Amino acid sequence: MATIFSIGSRVQTLDRWGRDCAARTLLFRRHCEDLRVVRIERISSLELPELAPYRTLKRSATHATLGIFVAEGDKVLDRLLASNFTVVSVLLIEERLAEYEPRLQARPENITVFVCVKPVLAELAGFEIYQGVLAIAKTPPPLTLDKILADSTHPQFFVAMDGLSNSENVGTLMRNCVAFGVSALISGETCCSPFLRRTVRNSMGALFKLPVLESANLVQTLCALRAKGIKCIAAHPRPAGKNLSQADFTGDVCVVFGSEGHGISQDILSVCDDAVAIPMANNVNSLNVSAAAAVFFYEANRQRGNS
Numbered sequence: 001m002a003t004i005f006s007i008g009s010r011v012q013t014l015d016r017w018g019r020d021c022a023a024r025t026l027l028f029r030r031h032c033e034d035l036r037v038v039r040i041e042r043i044s045s046l047e048l049p050e051l052a053p054y055r056t057l058k059r060s061a062t063h064a065t066l067g068i069f070v071a072e073g074d075k076v077l078d079r080l081l082a083s084n085f086t087v088v089s090v091l092l093i094e095e096r097l098a099e100y101e102p103r104l105q106a107r108p109e110n111i112t113v114f115v116c117v118k119p120v121l122a123e124l125a126g127f128e129i130y131q132g133v134l135a136i137a138k139t140p141p142p143l144t145l146d147k148i149l150a151d152s153t154h155p156q157f158f159v160a161m162d163g164l165s166n167s168e169n170v171g172t173l174m175r176n177c178v179a180f181g182v183s184a185l186i187s188g189e190t191c192c193s194p195f196l197r198r199t200v201r202n203s204m205g206a207l208f209k210l211p212v213l214e215s216a217n218l219v220q221t222l223c224a225l226r227a228k229g230i231k232c233i234a235a236h237p238r239p240a241g242k243n244l245s246q247a248d249f250t251g252d253v254c255v256v257f258g259s260e261g262h263g264i265s266q267d268i269l270s271v272c273d274d275a276v277a278i279p280m281a282n283n284v285n286s287l288n289v290s291a292a293a294a295v296f297f298y299e300a301n302r303q304r305g306n307s
């Protein structure tokens, strides 16, 4: 294995730090069998076009078209680097480079590592949250229903979201899904993207382990699941249906959760087999959706002998 050092081509203003860094800036790593490159580029501002996704807290339509998303913070980046997602670039402060370099070099793809001093990165909102480390990765190719069915073992355990619009809730729900062994998450057409920056962060990287099917029509997807013998259970706080302990989770199931504001839509409810509520005291109307999901998943696993 040969390691080649070269000089960064786009260090923008060469102050003393920049000159020091330029002397040891681009690291190319070549493997005998294939050419994989970790390119370290020292920057003194965030103006490069490749850095645009880092500069916004939103996931713009452009990011969706490019099929990329931003991951931020140590734990999320650790899990991204341990996953089979494709990493495009990493942005970090100089002090963090040494600890990340071995893991970056162990990756199979070409990665550009943008390195800067803390004041440059502190220009981005939320520095404390991302701890001076961020990455851009590619969204995986879209999944099909056939694929998630083929890849899951019986009794199958799917989760669907109808209209969830809060990215933090979606992230926390994903984390619960992975923790409780859900095979795949189905995101309805009215949900926010599973690849929003805040969703990725709140999932704590669970997103990298959870197959997510973005359905263009949740009613049709649930009908297709039912046609395969998978029972669709609506998590619904209204008391008309069954209580959680009366519901049967022992077979193939898909548990459906509704939006923060309006719950599950009538269209979705009408294609579910059951509506099931967690009993609540003191006239509380509903739980936070990810809290409700954790209670459902615990009960499902208990019934399946997985608790």
Ligand SMILES: C[S@@+](CC[C@H](N)C(=O)[O-])C[C@H]1O[C@@H](n2cnc3c(N)ncnc32)[C@H](O)[C@@H]1O
Binding pocket: 234, 235, 236, 237, 238, 256, 257, 258, 259, 260, 261, 262, 263, 264, 276, 277, 278, 279, 280, 285, 286, 287, 288, 289, 290, 292
């Ligand atoms: C904040 S709640 C929605 C509240 C909405 N106003 C309603 O009445 O349906 C969001 C979602 O969490 C789930 N959920 C919350 N509390 C629940 C409970 N006690 N039993 C079953 N599901 C619950 C449901 O899927 C619900 O659609």
